[in-house]
Amino acid sequence: MAKQHVSTIINGEPVEFLCEPQQTLLDVLRDELNLTGSKEGCASGDCGACTVILDGNMVCSCLMLGAEAEGRKITTIEGIAEGDKLHPVQQKFLEHAALQCGFCTPGFIVAAKALLDENKNPTEEEARYWLAGNLCRCTGYDKIIRAVLDAAAVMRGENPPSPAA
């Protein structure tokens, strides 16, 4: 079958690619564009490791066809930091040791950024519900939630104390 030619914007840059009709956006990111930060944990929408932001909404890139990206704006984990400057969510994940194996981390960071773009001051409950589509087999979630709430505080201009090392 004819490959699809797709023009899209990924992390602010215009990108063109060819893909098979059945290739997911996740397949395209990882296999065609070498953006391997987004992970495939389940390929069925359950784990959130493949989370990207599509025109302002977070979605599972494993449940979207590459061909659907035509003309859209996509942010992946590779687009979250500004150059060398980590996003507050990334910085707080490091400080809180909110990761162990790290497989779930890109998805959590993209999802947390999407949350804080929309809600500057989430409660713990709101953060937990928002992140319910991201699974982590290692951390027990608590450090992740602390990191996200602290990042929110930093982004509001507050100065939460760094957790003791």
Place this chain on the structure above:
Amino acid sequence: MPNLSFTAPTTVDEAIRALAGAQGLAKPLAGGTDLLVQMRSGRTRPEVIVDIKRIPDLIGVREAGDSFVIGAATPGVMLSEHEAFSRAWPGIVEGVDLIGSQQIQGRASLVGNLCNASPAADSVPAMIAAHAVAVIAGPGGKREAAVEAIVTGPGQTSLKKGEFIIEFRVPKPKPRQSDAYLRFIPRTEMDIAVVGCGVNVTLDGSGLCTDARVVLGAVAPTQVIVTEAAEALKGHRLDDDTLSRLDAAAQRACKPINDKRGTIEYRTKVAGVLARRATKIAFERAAGRVAGVH
């Protein structure tokens, strides 16, 4: 899927041609949160995928006279963010909000939830309870069908080759009319309904129920409109006697399956309990709503 083709038409007519002209299976694509999972598992092997999201008006909610019009490909997040709709039909929005995670909400549509034809689909009971109508486009022109006429069995719909749903029309509620949806799952998020129940009631000025619709999900091969439960409400207030007749009617309407989420006995009992609880919420909302939503 070596022969799969993908097309993203920009008009309804082109979409009908693509769906009707395929030799093998042609599938409309809305949010893809069911379709892509089923393609991956091999349960569905389409030859043609027709992405409907580039057709103007298929994404978004608008008001037209006495109805809300919901474009077929409108994702869950957009419906819950629509203030007038959320005020008008909080129960439908409750059902939609329960679908999957925030990521799934970014894509999942009401039309996909309906046309996937799962007995457990969370948005369907409240849509049926609200008398929502599907507008269908196809080779023979446009037609309308009540939402309850679309699903004919698990994975089966009454849509004919080349047909697809372009929008839903949901009538605006009258004064003292409101709805609620509850589902029961063994955990707090990300699971499939053991039972779901949507209730739509209208009260008179003294609090008596004048009209009602009670719809159960996940207790039979399709959603069930429990006429007997609605009859138990009409002409009554929510006293204990009315509630127990409602509960019994809901239980009688169940023909559930036995599975790891619940036995037949358990699902039947829960159906009665959810019918009571959802009805109480719908009554409270209707009583609090003196003016209609316009």
